Amino acid sequence: MTDGTTVVAQGTFDLLHPGHVHYLSDAAAMGSELHVIVARRENVTHKTPPVLSDRQRRDMVAALAVVDHARVGHPDDIFVPIHDIDPDIIALGHDQHHEEESIAAALDEEGIDCEVRRASPREPTDEDELLSTGRIIDRICERRC
Known part of the structure; x- marks a missing residue:
């Protein structure tokens, strides 16, 4: 950890999973203070919009010990x-x-x-571990729908 180094990580963080925790832990290790910007649902255009609300996703990320500050992104300008x-x-x-x-x-x-x-990859620890929100949703649908 480097004193006085501020790190920003960003993402959707829908259905928080071990891959997210690894990414944020890796990001936190790059500096002394980690800020996380959680994408607004309406700004997620590169994949299926998140299941959870902006506030819920921000609150889940903020609850992680490695995260110093979490906020929802700006509605119009990602650079704000x-x-x-x-x-x-x-x-x-x-x-x-x-x-x-x-x-x-x-x-x-x-x-x-x-x-x-760029953070390092995290491989599943066993064949049952899921490191993707999409795969988690697929598994839920397979087992419960």
């Missing part, structure tokens, strides 16, 4: 919370759809000076 937080590092999840170079270029264009890093 980044400007507010002024991070040293933005940590991407190992499988998030964002490209490091594109994020770095967008940050530079916004005048935000920070490093972009």
